[in-house]
Amino acid sequence: MAAPREEDPDGGPALPWAQAPVFSYSERDLIRSGVRWGGAAGSRFDAALRSAWDQRMSAGCFRYRLPSAGLPSRRLPGPRRFLAQLNPQRATERRPPQDIRSLRQPFEPERFNFTRIPAREVVFRLRREAGAEAQAEAVLVINVSPLERGHVLLLPEAARGLPQLLTREAAMRALELLFLSADPGLRLGFNSLGAAASVNHLHLHAYYLGQSLGLESAPSRPLLAPPAAGGRRFLPVHLLSEPPGRGLLLYTDGGDLARAALTLHALCALLLRRSLAHNLFLCRGCPPGLPPARPACRLGVRAVLWPRAARFGPKPLGQPFAVALCELAGHLPVYNPQDYRSLTEARVLDALGSHLLPEEQFSQLLEDVSQMLKE
Structure with missing residues (x-):
């Protein structure tokens, strides 16, 4: 049954998701x-998302079609086993990024935002059933320039017109989305302003990638030793041990989602106070x-946060790939066939490392993170 039409908060025309179907879930749906x-x-x-996404691909709702056999993919030689995919249309057909000037740039309703998309791009609304902590309705919409099959945008509290700053609600929604899936290939991520975000309206990316990434089992070490590792409020934070490193790792088995969301939000807020993109x-x-004896097992969720110096203005030309959430995780959408064939692990590590904080600055940041965790 169609939902009643809703207007935006200012009494304007109906929002594009006003009559979209609702996907309801509860605690018992979390896997x-x-x-x-x-x-x-x-x-x-997974079945609902894939079905709705495939229907929109068949209906021509995207700027380009993904190959039915999948994007060309290759593992780069080397211990990191980076996954490169040739996706030139992602570079040429995507919507031009907005002019971002600040990490805290306010939401600007007169510019493009997700309240302006056509209704056909809406997948469904996400609603958690009563009995849990109250949550505003979230929305899933297709990314019209997809990285992979199932590529959608998660819009937490979409009608509020929030800027691209990770909220606790957004972190909670992202964690729940992963625990709603039984597919280890579902990935989610967030680009802050100054770290490759192209639209200043709160959103996260989600997509299926049917190949494993080294980040899923990459070794790490605790930032603080117990009992001070996470205090009473926060989850413990770990540090990635392998290059390019300089990433903060949280892990949850799903029994402490509220605490995990609080920790992610607090870390992002700390980075903003230090004027760091992420x-x-x-x-x-x-x-x-250390890597487990049974690496196929994916019991919980890893969340990795990479601080970086903010970069504004046009992206430099001639680069084989951007450096954003998926590239830092080891998934490399490459723009042209020549780079796809010639890319090496050393070149990737150089590119990733050039966007992350220098070791000295990262070490200084860790002192602030350690202090926060002890609260």
């Missing part, structure tokens, strides 16, 4: 065990520490 590569085909959420990547993964 906290049994997720592994080669395991179950998917959950109720990228966040969330995926099913192994507990922190």
